[in-house]
Amino acid sequence: MKIGLDIMGGDYAPEAAVLGAILAHKALSGPKLVLIGDKDIAVKILQENNYSPDNFEFVHTTEVIGMGEHPTKAIVQKADSSISVGFRLLKEGAIQAFSSAGNTGAMLVGSMFSVKTIPGVQRPAITSIVPQVAGGVGVLLDVGANADCKPEMLLQFGMLGKLLAEYVYKIKNPRVALVNIGEEEEKGNILSQAAFPLFKASTLFNFVGNVESRHLFDDMADVMVSDGFTGNIIIKLSESFYEIALKKGIKDEFFDRFNYEQYGGSPILGVNAPVVVGHGISNPEAIKNMVLLSKDILESGLIDQITQAFQ
């Protein structure tokens, strides 16, 4: 079993990515870590840190997709970029999971182009963790892959999130809720009003109704479903509160759990392999946890579960 890591992705790559690979290697037992990117630089960083390059496999690449580049163009034009090569390896089965703290759009497009969307899934979704005040975590999706959604897509996100919560976060019979601007069935915009009856009628998962954004941290649901525009607004706003608290020196266990480092990134759900995107500002600890999350997804059998559920 081999896990691929893009060592060129992220604001502090390759340094942070390679140091993260060291931490991940120490934590991993079993799977081999394949570092994809500039091998010479990677070996140099490893040697500077007295860590043997023999602990890893390398696939050398010569190009890098920048954080601001257009995803589709970049994937096509930079065939020897670490992300493009990573997805080629994933498609060929040379690695079984791939993660990167690089260009999120390129990771999304790359996964759809290479390993493809799972049959029956309309659109993959990007997920994020929502810490709960009482402890534990919730799952929020979509957080940015699909700015405009149809009601049926939201229903599928509910199913994808449910399986993630169940198989990776080990939550039994996860409660699935729709993120909305009111608790009552008839509240919301056209999308949420159309989605509600679909959710209510569905036997795919344990639907618990609408959840307002004021209750996202109140253990009302394990899986919170929104369109990608709303989900992205939510995670970035939440992160800003965490960062403001951090800057102000506010020490609090709940706020600390918004620290992206701990969660290792956002799985792209609905494609035929474990793909995890890390935060652009990932430090070595975040990179390590991103790799471990991709391993957890791989070992959980989540992809098979999704494939069966959407048959």
Place this chain on the structure above:
Amino acid sequence: MKIGLDIMGGDYAPEAAVLGAILAHKALSGPKLVLIGDKDIAVKILQENNYSPDNFEFVHTTEVIGMGEHPTKAIVQKADSSISVGFRLLKEGAIQAFSSAGNTGAMLVGSMFSVKTIPGVQRPAITSIVPQVAGGVGVLLDVGANADCKPEMLLQFGMLGKLLAEYVYKIKNPRVALVNIGEEEEKGNILSQAAFPLFKASTLFNFVGNVESRHLFDDMADVMVSDGFTGNIIIKLSESFYEIALKKGIKDEFFDRFNYEQYGGSPILGVNAPVVVGHGISNPEAIKNMVLLSKDILESGLIDQITQAFQ
């Protein structure tokens, strides 16, 4: 000049509303306060607090629109409710401004039925204050009146917000931004992608581009425009962080500024009179500030400014 206050609106009405009226009366110089609701109860509360009923005018009503009632039905069916009567007085010119901490939807519908939308305004918007980390405030709209919006509506919200910022919050040449999930022009959902070029081409206000939800508190703009679904998600999520901080005993000047008490509520912009909706959980201090905000809007000439701008 007379300012109307619904003393039956809000979770802690009429007690909190009448006590708020006392505080408002002490702070007001000039305008007469008209208390709309159950006069007997109001007089009793005033006497219990050794405050002369002679300080107010009263309009006795016998019905109350509950927080959970359907706005349009309630306004029509409860003709003698404090909100319905308040709007009748406003329409007839017996009062020049009206505020309530009651049913937001009923306040919106009531204002559109009675004093009507200002000619040229497609849809009124509800506004909220966004405290800035560096100090000062921003204005966010719409925060719930219009869950689904057209690009032209967002453009109008920009104009309404600009005039509020300029005439009530005394911000010169307010910077107007679109709330979006990326800074670049092409980012976002269909709505924000369609709105951007309208904003860019407009000479109505000082457009400064997209603002991500991570930067809402970073003094990037004075007026932040969103559809009512997104805006509502933002204010309720922000409030939850404030409440979590409060429960955890975190004392911080920035977080404290999310305290709804200080701002007195949300103006409904785009109707032919100053109408302010208070938070359902308003205490006397919040009620006082709601009344003072309605007075500020009245004295600022904002309604005339909007009327002229939309001619």
